[in-house]
Amino acid sequence: MTLPVTARTxxxxxxxxxxxxxxxxxxxxxxxxxxxxxxxxxGVFTWAKTQPAxxxxxxxxxxxIVAEAAAQGRGICLATGTGAHPAWLARAHPEVTRTDFEGxxxxxxxxxxxxxSSPVFRRLSTELAGRIAERYAGNPAVIAWHIGNEYxxxxxxxxxxxxxxxxxxxxxxxxxxxxxxxxTTFWSHTFHDWEEIEAPSALTEHWRGPDxxxxxxxxxxxxxxxxxxxxxxxxxxxxAIRRHSPDTPVTTNFMGMYRPIDYHRWAPHLDxxxxxxxxxxxxxxxxMGLSHDLxxxxxxxQPFWLMEQAPSMTACRxxxxxxRPGVMxxxxxxxxxxxxDAVLFFQMRASRxxxxxxxxxxxxxxxxxxxxxxREVAALGQELEGLGSVxxxxxxxxxxxxxxxxxxxxALEISDGPSRLVRYQRVVLGYxxxxxxxxxxxxxxxxxxxxxxxxxxxxxxxxMVKGDLAARLEEVAGRGGSVLTTFLSGRVDxxxxxxxxxxxxxxxxxxxxxxxxxxxxxxxxxNPVRLESGSxGSxGSxxxxxxxxxxxxxxxxxxxxxxxxxxxxxYAGSPAVTRNSFGxxxxxxxxxxxxxxxxxxxxRQVLDTHGLAGRHPELPQLESAARVAPDGTxxxxxxxxxxxxxxVPGGPAGVDLLTGERIEPGxxxxxxxxxxxxxxxxx
Ligand code: GLA
Ligand code: ZN
Numbered sequence: 001m002t003l004p005v006t007a008r009t010x011x012x013x014x015x016x017x018x019x020x021x022x023x024x025x026x027x028x029x030x031x032x033x034x035x036x037x038x039x040x041x042x043g044v045f046t047w048a049k050t051q052p053a054x055x056x057x058x059x060x061x062x063x064x065i066v067a068e069a070a071a072q073g074r075g076i077c078l079a080t081g082t083g084a085h086p087a088w089l090a091r092a093h094p095e096v097t098r099t100d101f102e103g104x105x106x107x108x109x110x111x112x113x114x115x116x117s118s119p120v121f122r123r124l125s126t127e128l129a130g131r132i133a134e135r136y137a138g139n140p141a142v143i144a145w146h147i148g149n150e151y152x153x154x155x156x157x158x159x160x161x162x163x164x165x166x167x168x169x170x171x172x173x174x175x176x177x178x179x180x181x182x183x184t185t186f187w188s189h190t191f192h193d194w195e196e197i198e199a200p201s202a203l204t205e206h207w208r209g210p211d212x213x214x215x216x217x218x219x220x221x222x223x224x225x226x227x228x229x230x231x232x233x234x235x236x237x238x239x240a241i242r243r244h245s246p247d248t249p250v251t252t253n254f255m256g257m258y259r260p261i262d263y264h265r266w267a268p269h270l271d272x273x274x275x276x277x278x279x280x281x282x283x284x285x286x287x288m289g290l291s292h293d294l295x296x297x298x299x300x301x302q303p304f305w306l307m308e309q310a311p312s313m314t315a316c317r318x319x320x321x322x323x324r325p326g327v328m329x330x331x332x333x334x335x336x337x338x339x340x341d342a343v344l345f346f347q348m349r350a351s352r353x354x355x356x357x358x359x360x361x362x363x364x365x366x367x368x369x370x371x372x373x374x375r376e377v378a379a380l381g382q383e384l385e386g387l388g389s390v391x392x393x394x395x396x397x398x399x400x401x402x403x404x405x406x407x408x409x410x411a412l413e414i415s416d417g418p419s420r421l422v423r424y425q426r427v428v429l430g431y432x433x434x435x436x437x438x439x440x441x442x443x444x445x446x447x448x449x450x451x452x453x454x455x456x457x458x459x460x461x462x463x464m465v466k467g468d469l470a471a472r473l474e475e476v477a478g479r480g481g482s483v484l485t486t487f488l489s490g491r492v493d494x495x496x497x498x499x500x501x502x503x504x505x506x507x508x509x510x511x512x513x514x515x516x517x518x519x520x521x522x523x524x525x526x527n528p529v530r531l532e533s534g535s536x537g538s539x540g541s542x543x544x545x546x547x548x549x550x551x552x553x554x555x556x557x558x559x560x561x562x563x564x565x566x567x568x569x570x571y572a573g574s575p576a577v578t579r580n581s582f583g584x585x586x587x588x589x590x591x592x593x594x595x596x597x598x599x600x601x602x603x604r605q606v607l608d609t610h611g612l613a614g615r616h617p618e619l620p621q622l623e624s625a626a627r628v629a630p631d632g633t634x635x636x637x638x639x640x641x642x643x644x645x646x647x648v649p650g651g652p653a654g655v656d657l658l659t660g661e662r663i664e665p666g667x668x669x670x671x672x673x674x675x676x677x678x679x680x681x682x683x
Contacts, residue, residue, distance in 0.1 A: 001271040002302055003341055004143040004249050009384045009391065010039035010075055013345035013362070014308060017065050018046055019352065024367075025065075028349060029072045031369055035362065036381030040069050041077040041307070041344065044149050045111070047128060048086035054124075057131055070141035077307075077344075078142050080129040080237050083149030084111035085121065093120040099157035101210055103203045115155045116229040117163040122236055130240035137245035145250040146307075147237045150276065152260050154226045161199040167225045169194060181495040182217030189215065211414050216496045223410050227262045235269055253307040254298075256291030257425055259413075262406035264446040267298035274305035276346070277335065278314055285623060285641045286433040288331065292338030293396075293432075293444040294404055301395055301443060305342035306335040312360035312373050322360070325372065326674030329380050330639055333676040337625035337637030341392050343384060345377070383658055387678065390657070391635055394627035398441040399612060400456040402432055405447045408463040411496050412488060415463075419520035421550050422488065422593065427461040430596060431486075434603035439614030439624045451475070455610040456482045458603070462489040462507070464496070470506035477510055478583030482606045485511070486590045487518070487551050503553075510587040512560035512580030518553040519569075527552055529576040529592055531564040531601050541605065546598025548576065553591035560589065563602070577602060615651075622646055622671065634681040640671040647671075654679035 004010070012032070017025050032040075042065055043050075049061050069076050090097050090108035095118045097106045106113060114121045129147065136142050172178040175191055184190045191197055198204045200219045206212055213219040238250050249271035254263055256275050267273060275295045279288050295304045311328060313320040323331070332343045350361035362377050363369075369378075409424040435442050435458070443454070447469050451457055457476050462485050470490075473483045490504025499505035503515040521527075532543045545567070552566065555575040564577030577594075580587040586609070590602055607613065615624040621642040627635045636654065640646050650666040657678045663669055671677065 001247070001249050003272045003305070003393075004075070006075065006143065006392070008038070008388050009336065010143075010305070010342040010344065011381050011384050012037040012039035012074070013041055013348055014044060015040040015042060015348040016045070016351070017068070018049055018061050020349070022064070024349075025068055027367060028363065029068070031363055031367075031374070032072070032074070032348075034369055035374065035378040036385045037074070037348070037362070039075040039077060039143070039342065039344065040348065041079060041146055042066065042069060043081045043132070044079040044146065045081060045084050046079075047081045047084060050081065050132075051086065051124075051128060053088055054092060059135060062132075066136055066139060066141070070139055074141065075143040076139070076141045077144040077146050078132065078136055079146040080125070080132055080148065080241070082114075082125040082128060082147070082237065085114050089120075089124065093118070095157075095159065096121045098153070098155040099160075101154070101156060101201050101206075103156065103201060105157070112150060112153055115157055115159060116226070116233050117155070117157070117159040122233065125233065126236040126240045129237035130243060133241040133244040137248065142248060145241050145245065145248055147234055147241075147250060147252045150253055150255055151230045151234065152255070152258060154260060156199045156201045160226075160229065163229060164199055164222060164225050165194045165197055167228065168197065168221065171221070181497075182215055183497055184215075187214065212416075213414055216411065216414050219414050220407070220410055220496050223260070224262065227260065227265060230261065231266050231269065234266070238269065251305065251307075254295065256295060259406075259409060263298055264406060264448075270299070272302065272304060273298040274307035274342070276308035277306060277331070278308075278310065285334065285639075286436045287429060288334060289338060289436050289623065290429055290432040290444060292335055292340065293402075293442055296339035296396065297404070297443055297445045297449070301339075303339045303341035303393060305344065306332070306340040307342070307344050308346035309335075309344070310360050311345050311362050311377055313358070315356055315359035324643070324674070325376070328373075328376055330641065330674045330676055332380055333637060333678070334623065334639050336391060337623070337627070337639060339394075339396055339627065343380070387657060390629060390633060390680070391627060392629075394629040394633075394635060396441050396443065397626055397628050398443040399454055399610070400435060400440050400458065400607075401443045401445050401449065401451060401454040402428070402435070403447050403457065403459040403462060404428060404444050405462065405464065407466065407494070408461060411492055412461055412463040417520075418488075418518050419551055421520075421523060422461070424461055427486065430599045431458050431460040431484075431603065433596065434600040436623065437600060437620040438604060438607055438612075438617050439622075440607060440612055441626055454481065456484070456606055456612065459483065459485045459489065461486055464492050464494065465490050465506050466494045470510065473507070474510050474582065477585035477587050480584035482586045482588060482609055483510060484588040484590070484602070484606055487553050487592060504589070507587075508558075510580065510582050511578065511589040512558050512582070512587060513575075513578055513589055514556040514558050515553045515591070516556065518551060519571075520551050521549070523549060525549065527569055527592070528567045529564045529594060529598060530567055531577060531598060533563070533605060541601055544597060544601045546601065547595040548592035548598065549595070550593040552576070552593075555589070555591045560587070563588075563605070564598075566592070616648060619646060619648065622648065632683070634683070636679040636681055638671060638677040638679065640673065640675045643673050645670055645673050645675070652679065652681050654681040
């Protein structure tokens with residue numbers, strides 16, 4: 001099963017009419033009509049209303065809400081509402097609340113606060129999901145099921161500890177295998193009974209916080225276990241839904257690059273992926289591009305839903321900037337450009353009270369339809385309606401893959417040494433940004449993905465190398481492709497133990513190098529790296545001096561050619577970037593934390609080898625992304641992230657579906673400030 005079947009890109013979002021008297025609902029739908037809002041996500045936080053006591057279910061409110069949405073002709077994304085448990089539940093069954101990393105047993109409060117291992121929580125959340133599905137499955141307005149909300153966090157209670165032990169028994173079968181995996185002879189940790197194993201927390205193995213642990217093996221396994229424990233909650237609810245609703249697709253809203261949950265392990269259990277886009281800065285198009293591509297990669301390139309985004313300001317940050325005119329539209333189209341088949345907001349009408357009352361909404365507290373935000377939402381609704389179904393189901397024709405791996409992320413960031421300053425997301429984003437600035441379509445895929453269709457595979461900070469990955473990367477290079485990896489790759493196996501071999505472990509033959517030492521320095525220290533195309537090197541880029549920071553690995557070439565060299569310290573003149581001929585292709589290794597210009601330089605060299613030049617590399621603020629529809633229609637999305645207009649020297653022949661304007665091949669055209677064009681290329 002895949003995405004909900006819709007006639008156009010669903011547009012709308014989280015709608016909480018339960019917070020309002022019914023007169024307001026009529027007005028809401030009048031405004032939804034004006035904004036072409038055709039889809040509402042209902043019931044995300046209605047558990048306490050729907051089940052006011054353990055043995056009482058009361059669907060009066062949800063019935064009215066669902067009936068009104070259906071009568072008004074909207075598609076409904078219906079939530080199970082289990083993201084926030086009711087107060088009576090915590091009071092009657094204190095086991096449902098979590099125990100935090102510091103060992104504090106929580107009481108009722110907040111949301112996203114249920115212990116995933118609590119049998120009572122599992123029973124009652126499953127029961128509720130089943131009852132909701134039973135009641136509304138027959139309603140044709142329900143186009144998707146939305147389980148829980150933004151799964152995340154963790155629990156360290158006794159029930160979770162017991163469940164962890166069972167998880168470990170299933171994984172390792174014997175204590176001997178576990179002791180070997182965790183290297184427990186270190187610090188006299190050998191376990192002789194499963195019951196001796198404690199959850200790794202501030203009270204046990206940790207010493208400064210969740211990333212500082214004496215035993216990486218147990219901490220890594222707890223991260224895996226907690227992700228699986230919440231996945232079990234999701235699967236319980238999904239199974240309950242499926243008993244009543246065999247054909248309606250099920251999702252839950254992910255959070256892009258969210259560290260605690262391994263979305264690759266979850267993805268097979270969702271019918272389609274969806275996510276909530278709240279970029280960390282207000283100026284972060286490459287970060288969003290990476291997140292969208294990661295979400296698209298969860299289901300093998302199948303489109304996803306943008307389940308939430310803010311119409312303008314958020315509220316939970318210290319400072320909450322508004323989205324400048326045109327930016328909400330631009331970012332919405334960016335999502336579509338990267339594979340979103342729905343554009344949804346949080347929230348339809350602003351809450352009157354509590355922590356999100358100042359979070360932006362399509363409809364503000366005054367209920368106006370003449371605000372800037374409402375007008376921009378309505379204009380976007382009209383554009384999406386005008387686009388019709390042409391982009392639905394369209395795929396991204398990428399020849400470049402970027403590997404993203406939660407295990408590597410976890411292992412790298414819980415490691416003692418070499419540097420706490422090297423952050424997985426920053427490294428990955430740097431390489432993604434270089435591809436993005438070059439105007440290259442990228443699939444962001446798990447390490448288990450089929451790599452046979454790619455010319456270029458970029459694997460930044462691939463700290464952990466599992467299974468047959470090294471062999472599959474060798475295959476890419478062997479048949480003429482390029483594999484690029486960086487410092488801190490190939491360091492540990494699946495158990496987070498070092499390879500008993502030269503660094504970078506199983507990647508060493510492909511990279512044609514050996515690393516014996518590495519130097520980690522503070523952010524102020526720079527060792528400039530001189531980059532020069534090697535012999536037979538392609539590409540027009542001249543030499544460049546890149547400021548390298550944070551980590552400097554000392555490379556001993558074992559067949560690889562030197563592309564970049566350190567210029568300072570006792571290792572001045574030694575290699576910092578190498579390229580190794582392997583089969584018909586290459587293995588590239590970047591041993592230092594190059595600045596963005598340096599990363600861009602190396603990435604362009606790699607792309608040049610394959611004629612992947614990018615569409616407008618001279619205009620880094622102009623993003624371009626392609627999608628190919630099931631009927632073969634090619635769409636080219638052009639997005640101007642600059643606040644100034646841009647003149648584009650020329651593009652492919654096609655029609656801009658947003659304006660009807662024809663773009664002639666090679667003829668210059670203009671992009672407005674924050675402007676968007678959706679070109680249907682001539683067939
Ligand atoms: C998240 C949640 C929503 C809402 C928004 C805004 O994405 O899923 O319920 O809280 O953030 O903060
Ligand atoms: Zn727990």
